[in-house]
Amino acid sequence: MKVLGILGSQRRDGVTAQLLQTVLASVDPVHETETIFLGDYDFKPDTKEQPDPVLDELEQKLLESDVWVIAAPTYWRALSGKMKDFFDCLRQRLVRFDRHGETHPDRFKHKHYLSITDCYTGTFENWVTGVTDQSFKTIDQVMTAAGVIRVNEIVMTKTWGVTELPAAKKAECIKRGQQLSKLQTKDDSTVKRYLQLFVMVAVMALAAMGIQVGLGLLPRAGFWLSYGSFVVIFFALLASILHFATFMKHRRK
Ligand SMILES: Cc1cc2nc3c(=O)[nH]c(=O)nc-3n(C[C@H](O)[C@H](O)[C@H](O)COP(=O)(O)O)c2cc1C
Missing domain, CATH: 1.10.287 (Helix Hairpins)
Incomplete structure (x- = not known):
């Protein structure tokens, strides 16, 4: 099994990166893991004349992996622009269109994903006002369209000034990473x-x-x-x- 981490933060070593790395580091070493930092990839939407070669490369990585860990901070109460742009550029490849223009799951059907987001807002305010809700909703919408199955989600609030993950959040990430390791076995049984x-x-x-x-x-x-x-x-x-x-x-x- 291969687990692919996709980081859509402006910072490659910020809180989102730490959450993602803690999850990936807890995946059983019998499974392969890889991280892509979207900031390193200058992808563009495909055109009729020319499919984007950077999207080709990223699409290959998505196809080769069984589980995607989608990690992006919440910016302006929504999914980070880089992750959203990635989903937007990849739309034609993520789904199949029928003759009415409706989308259907295609080659990514039955893969799994875990979503991660974070924000400065405190836990209680986030619970009441749902600052991070839209980020998860966007990820879920795209994944549902592609037929990718949701495993779980991780949210971290109050990230202002945080340089290291609190112990409880670290433990949650470790638990989720270990759960990902068992995913294949669970499905097979x-x-x-x-x-x-x-x-x-x-x-x-x-x-x-x-x-x-x-x-x-x-x-x-x-x-x-x-x-x-x-x-x-x-x-x-x-x-x-x-x-x-x-x-x-x-x-x-
Ligand atoms: C452009 C931008 C917009 C943001 N908007 C919000 C917001 O609406 N609500 C919030 O609580 N935090 C907001 N934040 C804070 C980020 O969610 C926070 O920086 C994130 O937890 C840190 O992720 P990182 O360490 O991976 O960069 C914003 C940050 C940036 C850079």
């Missing part, structure tokens, strides 16, 4: 988990309905039909609610 759930439902239903038959609370006639239909319906409902709670609901808080 999803089908296995649902199969295990099915077996558990089948065994527990057999035990419960067997007891009911033993106590005379359920007729013996037609037992296997009742049992089979109960297991299938119960499993379908349980799997749907679990899928909603663990996946859909966490797409955007």
Whole structure:
């Protein structure tokens, strides 16, 4: 697995860079990591005549990686200009357009991303007024259009004068980095988990309905039909609610 950090700050060694580096440094070393500082890349929008060679290079890096850590400060209550410009220039390549001009996920579908932003505003004021909300919303909108799956987000407030990350924020970044390491394994075992759930439902239903038959609370006639239909319906409902709670609901808080 490869994790790509994309830094859209004006400063290559500022708070955003430290948050990003702490996450990447915590990724299990069996996985490859790389950081790109967007300030080093003079990309331009593609034209009909000429695709931009710098975008070609960046696009290749995006294609080669499985997880993107998108780190950009909040400027003027919105995503930093460099990151926004990157998304804008990359739009034609991030999505596929149908004949009505509507966008659809394309080659980046099913990759994952973690977003990071920060601001001078204090934690309480940010919570009440949502200074960093627009930054996350912009990232989420672009990624959703491209079919990239959200893993989590990190926000750091009160960055004025900060030269080193506070211990709690460092710990959060380390935790998120470690979670990224497990991402592949987690995805691969999803089908296995649902199969295990099915077996558990089948065994527990057999035990419960067997007891009911033993106590005379359920007729013996037609037992296997009742049992089979109960297991299938119960499993379908349980799997749907679990899928909603663990996946859909966490797409955007
Ligand atoms: C152009 C610009 C606009 C900014 N706008 C805001 C803002 O609207 N609200 C805020 O709380 N902080 C704002 N900040 C502060 C940045 O969010 C802060 O500098 C950031 O946390 C530091 O990231 P860095 O260390 O990676 O540069 C702004 C900073 C710059 C340079």
